[in-house]
Amino acid sequence: MPPSDPASRGDGRAPDRIGPFRRSARTIAGGAGDRASGEVDDPAAPGSPDAAVSPERGDEAVDLADDIRGVGIMYGEVIRTRVLTPHLMRVVLGGDGLAGFAAPQHADAYVNCFFLPAAARYGVPFEDAAVRELPREQRPYPRRITVRAWDESRRELTLDIAVHGDEGYAGRWAVAARPGDRLQMRGPAGGYRPDPDADSYLFVGDESALPAIAVCAESVPAGRPVQVVAEVHDGHDEIALDCPGELQVTWVHRSGVADPEHLLADVVAAMTLPAGVVSAFVHGEAAATRAVRRVLLADRLVDADDLSCSPYWRSGHDDEQWRAVKGAWVREVAAETFAAPAS
Ligand SMILES: Cc1cc2nc3c(=O)[nH]c(=O)nc-3n(C[C@H](O)[C@H](O)[C@H](O)COP(=O)(O)OP(=O)(O)OC[C@H]3O[C@@H](n4cnc5c(N)ncnc54)[C@H](O)[C@@H]3O)c2cc1C
The missing domain is CATH 2.40.30.10 (Translation factors)
Incomplete structure (x- = not known):
């Protein structure tokens, strides 16, 4: 240990x-x-x-x-x-x-x-x-x-x-x-590994989170549905992922996009997730992870207890600058509440 x-x-x-x-x-x-x-x-x-x-x-x-x-x-x-x-x-x-x-x-x-x-x-x-x-x-x-x-x-x-x-x-x-x-x-x-009892998995992030997403994809139970949404610069940055589950990968390209903050969130918002417990991992650039978190929680797509969400880095900040403000930022985001979606 x-x-x-x-x-x-x-x-x-x-x-x-x-x-x-x-x-x-x-x-x-x-x-x-x-x-x-x-x-x-x-x-x-x-x-x-x-x-x-x-x-x-x-x-x-x-x-x-x-x-x-x-x-x-x-x-x-x-x-x-x-x-x-x-x-x-x-x-x-x-x-x-x-x-x-x-x-x-x-x-x-x-x-x-x-x-x-x-x-x-x-x-x-x-x-x-x-x-x-x-x-x-x-x-x-x-x-x-x-x-x-x-x-x-x-x-x-x-x-x-x-x-x-x-x-x-x-x-x-x-x-x-x-x-x-x-x-x-x-x-x-570390803190996350795919819940073996989940009905499906959702892994979202950029290049900084791809290594963790790759490990997550390799760690799910065989045959279980797995959706990966990964943001990279362009098609040359896509990598092969191994997965014993039923893997579906959506690559999102930021090249040429002026404000990539909502790229991942927009894709996630348009997805259909299987019924049941979704074990979700959303790590990467801070604003992008926040946007994805909003979609998942506001639309009740994922239970907050099943969502690992971590801002690995912050655009415009180096790591020293980011760590100096990260605690307050995380608390602010964690305090966000979402009204139940209109039925
Ligand atoms: C738990 C955890 C695990 C992580 N795992 C990985 C990992 O496996 N691989 C990995 O590459 N990163 C990973 N990261 C993210 C990594 O620590 C940060 O991206 C870090 O800032 C990179 O340091 P740097 O010295 O290269 O750049 P810095 O000196 O921190 O930043 C210089 C400039 O580059 C920008 N920048 C920083 N990171 C990125 C990026 N990924 N893409 C584009 N611009 C960037 C900054 O905003 C800044 O403007 C992880 C972070 C955490 C918290």
Whole structure:
């Protein structure tokens, strides 16, 4: 069992998921490290590690310190990379630095990766204490990346990382990664896996969520209906998904669309979902996930308890900027209420 959700508690302590998703909490028998998102992601929830964070502590003050405090150093060495699509890069890590890696318990398990800025005068592995007090421009930048696959026997960790131009750390690192390069990380942690008792599944997201969606699709019971709605740049960015269920994929292209915020929501609104319990996973760009959530809950297409909804990133914000406001944003969205649809 992984330690108590270290990665999710670590990077800025912003809540991850928009409540009240609880179904994994009920269906997954787990220990402290297997906590599903609903209860622990509200920073104000009693007993939540986030409850201890005082509001005046800036994200910048807590992100790195909390990310790397008190956990053994873990890092991978790049074994190979592969261009999956023009906007998605696969990086496979291995080596002795992954000896302590715990098998992920969730389909959306992620690791918190530490990308070193150009100004860093140290390499991987690094000690917490050695970097914690450095000026911001020299400290690592934490980024959460989904565990696309973990092969225990080969000790190989696969990450699929979105490539989005010349900005940021994760995407640029993935493009430039070469065998032998090292990446330090913490985790894994996560909160969702497809409810085995659901009648059908709905997985929605963009490139950042495709790795988790791919794991979700692989994890459903055989023969069960699965609908995936995935937003990518254009047709060159579509990937093959393996699924033992009855899989139907709708690709949505944002290329040439001035305001892609409602692309996914519009497709979901036009869909017919099978009757019964729908286990839904809606992760990706913040405004887009919010729009999909509105459709699903306002039209009563999915029960809120069965909906895992998480804003992985925010257009116009880098991850530091996003984590600084994410907690308030998640609480605002979670407080949205929807009138029952007219019958
Ligand atoms: C639990 C979790 C799991 C995640 N799993 C994955 C994963 O498996 N693969 C993955 O690629 N991402 C994943 N993400 C999202 C990823 O952490 C963010 O997209 C992160 O901001 C990328 O960091 P960066 O250093 O590349 O860019 P940043 O420095 O954070 O941002 C630089 C600029 O790029 C923009 N930007 C950031 N991400 C994207 C994007 N995906 N597409 C277009 N523009 C973007 C920002 O808005 C900003 O303008 C996950 C996030 C969470 C919370």
